[in-house]
Amino acid sequence: MLAEKRILLIIGGGIAAYKALDLIRRLRERGARVVPVLTKAGEEFVTPLTVSALAGEKVYRDLFDLTDEAEMGHIQLSRAADLVVVAPATANLMAKMAGGHADDLASTLLMATDKRVLIAPAMNVRMWEHPATRRNLATLAGDGVLVVGPEAGAMACGEFGPGRMSEVPQIIAAIEAALGAGPLAGRHVLVTSGPTHEPIDPVRYIANRSSGAQGTALAAALRDLGARVTFVTGPATVPPPGGVRVVRVETADEMLEAVKAALPAEAAVFAAAVADWKVENASGQKIKKTAEQAVPTLAFGENPDILASVSKMEAGRPRLVVGFAAETEAVEANATAKRARKGCDWIVANDVSPGTGIMGGSENAVTLITAEGAEAWPRLSKDETARRLAARIAAALG
Template identity: 65%
Template structure:
């Protein structure tokens, strides 16, 4: 049994979906509050057919949220704020329908929307008929959600309300309490728990016309791996990603952008943060006044493209001020004199660290699976051996955790 003392002061957002097991959610609320947790509830339309909003409100002593389109609720408590003010989201019961909508990334009611908008851990307690649970679609949906970092407790075996026997019964309230406490205990031992990291990744695309753009060969593999590694150590990670072919890393809140200006805006919107890792290969220049129509060959030679400089994201995030992250890490992709250029870049941008690598033709760094980097800090240079990008990311995340352990 997990240590329940860790639940004191924790904020749980409970999503109650429409299943006969919803009656257990009332006892779950009571058990959590007995242990010092605060519980706020979202009740689906179907869930309200099994337990009344009044019952849930009486036990939580808080507003019960039901309608995505409620203007009163949106003015006082928007769905984004609702999803992020909790320390953990718990779905109990988690019906086959809600699991399917979660897997598909739908946002067609308040419950699905808060689950899609959250950057906090999610625990589901499945509850459904045995055949529904064993159906290939449900199993695939659950596997996909777990691959994205969603935790699960149950289901248990037993007699169903429909008199069938097998797996599908929702876990008992105290089992769910144990699972919640275990998640908080696990996070409490993660070195970056409670830290917020902003990571940039991939290329940017700067439009020339509606068809063409200026870009580079960055795959985003290193930046995405760093985001995943920081999340694995407990950080709440906002990944700002340019166009890549990579899936969103599990456990991260991802903002997809195309241009450098959009990337800067997304980074600034994500502040405050403890950590910023600027791994994206941002285009230095953009076309000044891209055409709103496709440029055509007209026999007069190629068009003259007037370029203007893009905003410097690393220098902007490194600028002194209250919103500057405590640790700002930049990347320097060079094709010659790697250490000299990267060292000068660290001083010029005013960032704390620079991760430098050689992206010369033949190294295979852009688009490849391996990387050879040098970590440049004020106290010197640390050269790492060639290793897979996931290993580079894990090692960098450990160094970041060590930096904050000394604070």
């Protein structure tokens, strides 16, 4: 699948650099040629000799090596690859990429390349959650940089949370997807995510607690299987993944129009937590609180049913339509009834009652409802839930 593909692998400085050694081995097993670039910080964790021995290639390290410049300049090196992979991508490397810095060989290659770039972030949880890193990630995603991970888990520093570099099989899947080698290569999949905000006045709105994490993870998992993903997202707190077409909306009406504009698609997954109602008498001006004015009365109207609208299309309906059902009681029964009522093929149901910690959390426990019945999945990270669902979608599309 990766035979004859040339991967330029930049190894950053972090404890996760040890995974890059296995990544090199696994890529070569699949027929890829791996050209390694090792940063000075990376040399503190893995040696050039080890990297070279596994890759069967010279390790590039110094921007100002005149011999290298004579044999293969950094411009040529950056463009001779089919894909540039940064693993681990440290917070410092991400900051350099986002800021356009080029003060060493790795950052210069990333600035000079005309090929797609895939990063596998790895850092302490606090660094990953720092506003600067979030800004840098959003900038890189906007520049078209692909991202795989990170995962949540225990770290070498003793802390727990998101920041662990993805495991080698997930990185390889993302590489295959970036090179168009995944099972969904050439397929268009539509994913909705996040909440919707229904305005009361210019400064107030009705919303829900959805973070958009599950829809974002699903879009990334489908992308990693090679799909061309259109990601229609409400105002989520989780940034959208790289390597997908992002359409931002605010209201349910806007989301419906964006969904219609994105079709046709072979599969559509409606993970967004769309508000059921909107305020029909929303004010064009901020509603003032005064002693003389009574408490305002809000008149509610139904929002469009996006899932049912697409499920019941007479022409242009996706081959597979998947809905989500967030329930607080009788999860399986309510989700089964919702599937029949909406006319979709599958429903992914989860219990979002307060005690579960699922709404807005990092984990999910879902039940997949299909025509064959109900299948309960164990509690998993939202990333792993997304990968399982993406694999099922790929199998269903054949």
